[in-house]
Amino acid sequence: MPVHNEDIAAVFDEIADLLEIEGDNPFRIRAYRNGARTLRELGQDVRTRVERGDDITRLPGIGKNLADKIHEILDSGHCRTLDKLRRKLPADLTTLLKLPGLGPRRVQALYHELDIHNREQLERAARDGLIQRLPGFGAKTEARILDALQAHADTGKRFKLAVAARYAESLVGYLKTAEGVSQVQVAGSYRRCRETVGDLDILVIARHGHSVIEHFVAYDEVENVLSSGTTRASVILRSGLQVDLRVVAKISYGAALYYFTGSRSHNIAVRRIARRKGLKINEYGVFRGKKRVAGKTEEEVFASIGLPFIPPELRENRGEIEAAQAGLLPTLVENNDLRGDLHSHTNASDGHESFQVMATAARKHGLEYLAITDHSRRLTVAHGLDSTRLLAQLELIDDFNAGDHDITLLKGIEVDILEDGSLDLPDNILAQLDLVIGAVHSRFELTRAKQTRRILRAMDNPNFTLLAHPGGRLINQRPPYDVDMARIIRHARERGCFLELNAHPERLDLLDTHCQLAREEGVLISINSDAHSIADFDNLRFGIGQARRGWLEKQDVLNTRPLSELRKLLAGTR
Structure with missing residues (x-):
């Protein structure tokens, strides 16, 4: 059965988690985590590289030990090291790690001190007040x-968009090989570029529905067939992702695509307009009485009720219908509008490649400029740069730009915003850069007032250019810190600086609603990859999807400008 990068990365992450709970060697733990990250950042499945005979030990963070395990997992679907660790520790222990705030060290303490194996035992201990008695926990931690636990109970399993994309793209490719298939489209929240996806809704146009269904349920990654008919089927993949397939007639394809793309709230509002016009919209078409008047394309569906086409990313019933009625829909930013990337890392800090290699990769992605923004000294785990190392890097970048290259490197830094709002490097050093990205990497638990003051003070530094991943969230892992984002956006407007939309699939930060607010306030957004390897530039597409959900047009995005115009805007922040 096909094994995706995400499957192998999940094995490596679980090994690292179990080793950390056991108190194993931190270097060994870090090796597995780095390997998992490398696999997730690859632009293609590692199995493709193995099948063509590539030496995968040349990948960043993949030594012989991990390479052997990758081969083992690809060959057998299992890893003996993980199986052994699972036999030594309670089976449900790692489920605790999925709760925000419970890293391996805290799970280790809960397991060894209170013999907690699962969520039920954890909840009982918390309600009995036992957890707050452990060193390093306390009453607030227990309450969190x-x-x-309650928040997790209220939500089902959702997959990050980039993870869902791996499964969706592979499955779409497989379905296109079925006899008689002329169109395959993933609808639902995936098509609307939601940050997470609960399941996949796939629509197919084909001559023979039953043969497509048979082909679908025979897919190697199908773990369980929930239902199977002549025109629809539902399955669970080995990853746990549910996929619903519908074979639709060509004449109804647009209506079905519209219906199953959603959102539900948007669809209800549109159907309400249709009813006022004496029409009925469903998955089969637009009808006046029994007569179908539209449905072959989505454009037909919208036109039948007097609306222009509304892009899928906007269909959340957050003003897009009113904007369409008034002729005020935005012309949304597209992938090829980006001229550069203003946030990337090299092996000078925690990246995998030299800036020369990163520059070449950025150019292959069609970019004209790339900002090198390694971490500052405070982030020791990332081998952050102090003043001396940064100045040395600046000289090397100047030498590069003096050469014959078709991409320009900008000199920058991702500088830590300290708790008091000061920046992690001296002003006289920051003044020598093209741009300064400020980022919060610590003290996420500060109160709303303190966290907001901290960021506002950092933005007031005369060298400050751009606020990185402004909400600080990691999707499905860490919620945003509590901060007054509306005030920060307004302050960015007053100060004349910019905000980032971090395109890394773990972040997708700014939120779409905050992108929309920034647009209304006239604050430019930079869509950045936060690349740590050459594969990370592929993630810019997810940032574009988030930007489109936030109503951003080309002129709302900082790095759609040509370099000459960008330099003026960057200089204007000083």
Whole structure:
């Protein structure tokens, strides 16, 4: 059965988690985590590289030990090291790690001190007040654990968009090989570029529905067939992702695509307009009485009720219908509008490649400029740069730009915003850069007032250019810190600086609603990859999807400008 990068990365992450719970060697743990990250950042499945005979030990963070395990997993679907660790520790222990705020060290303490194996035992201990008695926990931590347990109980399993994309793209490619298939489209929240996806809705146009269904349920990654008919089927993949397939007639394809793309709230509002016009919209078409008047394309569906086409990313019933009625829909930013990337890392800090290699990769992605923004000294785990190392890097970048290259490197830094709002490097050093990205990497638990003051003070530094991943969230892992984002956006407007939309699939930060607010306030957004390897530039597409959900047009995005115009805007922040 096909094994995706995400499957192998999940094995490596679980090994690292179990080793950390056991208190194993931190270097060994870090090796597995780095390997998992490398696999997730690859632009293609590692199995493709193995099948063509590539030496995968040349990949960043993949030594012989991990390479052997990758081969083992690809060959057998299992990893003996993980199987052994699972036999030594309770089976449900790693499920605790999915709760925000419970890293391996805290799970280790809960397991060894209170013999907690699963969520039920954790909840009982928290309600009995036992957890707050452990060193390093306390009453607030105990309360947050209870809140996290409740929040997790209220939500089903959702897959990050980039993870869902791996499964969706592979499955679409497979379905296109079925006899008689002329069109395959993934609808639902995936098509609307939601940050997470609960399931996949796939529509197919084909001559013979039953043969497509048979082909679908025979897919190697199908773990369980929930239902199977002549025109629809539902399955669970080995990853746990549910996929619903519908074979639709060509004459109804647009209506079905519209219907199953959603959102539900948007669809209800549109159907309400249709009813006022004496029409009925369903998955089969637009009808006046029994007569079908539209449905072959989505454009037909919208036109039948007097609306222009509304892009899928906007269909959340957040003003897009009113904008369409008034002729005020935005012309949304597209992938090829980006001229550069203003946030990337090299092996000078925690990246995998030299800036020369990163520059070449950025150019292959069609970019004209790339900002090198390694971490500053405070982030020791990332081998952050102090003043001396940064100045040395600046000289090397100047030498590069003096050469014959078709891409320009900008000199920058991702500088830590300290708790008091000061920046992690001296002003006289920051003044020598093209741009300064400020980022919060610590003290996420500060109160709303303190966290907001901290960021506002950092933005007031005369060298400050751009606020990185402004909400600080990691999707499905860490919620945003509590901050007054509306005030930060307004302050960015007053100060004349910019905000980032971090395109890394773990972040997708800014939120779409905050992108929309920034647009209304006239604050430019930079869509950045936060690349740590050459594969990370592929993630810019997810940032574009998030930007489109936030109503951003080309002129709302900082790095759609040509370099000459960008330099003026960057200089204007000083």
